[in-house]
Amino acid sequence: MSEFRYVKNIRNDDLIKALGQRVRNLRSERKLTMEKLAELSGIDYRQLSYIELGQTDPGLSTLYAIANGLDVTLSFLMDSESLR
Numbered sequence: 001m002s003e004f005r006y007v008k009n010i011r012n013d014d015l016i017k018a019l020g021q022r023v024r025n026l027r028s029e030r031k032l033t034m035e036k037l038a039e040l041s042g043i044d045y046r047q048l049s050y051i052e053l054g055q056t057d058p059g060l061s062t063l064y065a066i067a068n069g070l071d072v073t074l075s076f077l078m079d080s081e082s083l084r
Contacts, residue, residue, distance in 0.1 A: 017054030018083040022051040026070050026077070031076075041069030 016082070027037050034052070038045035042065050049055040051066070067077040 020052045020054035041065040
């Protein structure tokens with residue numbers, strides 16, 4: 001029987017900050033306020049603020065909601081070339 005191994009500390013702060021900047025840039029390009037994007041995404045604007053500032057590691061469901069709010073695909077939002 002295989003043993004499950006817990007992986008500690010997989011948080012990548014550089015990636016989290018780059019993702020936050022990408023969300024902010026896309027929001028700005030669409031001329032959306034943080035409050036409006038939060039409303040369109042169905043999340044709290046404070047949570048969106050933490051994401052844009054790179055202070056929190058958002059979950060997949062949150063990223064999917066933000067992508068929908070920005071009217072982009074999740075793969076476009078998470079494009080690895082844009083997050084460097």
